[in-house]
Amino acid sequence: MGYEVTTNDGGCQVVVGADTYQLEGPLTTFFRTDAGRRVADCWSVRLASFRTADVVRIRRLGDHELRAA
Incomplete structure (x- = not known):
């Protein structure tokens, strides 16, 4: 995912392994979460951040789309 x-x-970037994202001030941050969770919490791992204005x-993307990329 x-x-x-x-x-x-x-530009176009793919954030592989991200399960969810949320706004953090001026940034949109992508997270990997534990299996079965969709919520970013203290156990989530930050994978990438982008300026929200950009x-x-x-x-x-589903797993099949990531394999094709």
Whole structure:
């Protein structure tokens, strides 16, 4: 599982292993959580952060899409 993040400069990055994301001040941060959880908490692992103002689109990717990328 993961997310594809498109930014306003035309860039596109894939955050592999992310289960969820949330806003943290001026940043949108992607997290890996324990199996069966969708909530970012103190046990979650931060994988990547982007300036929220720069994010144009966030698209969730399934495992089959990640293997093809």
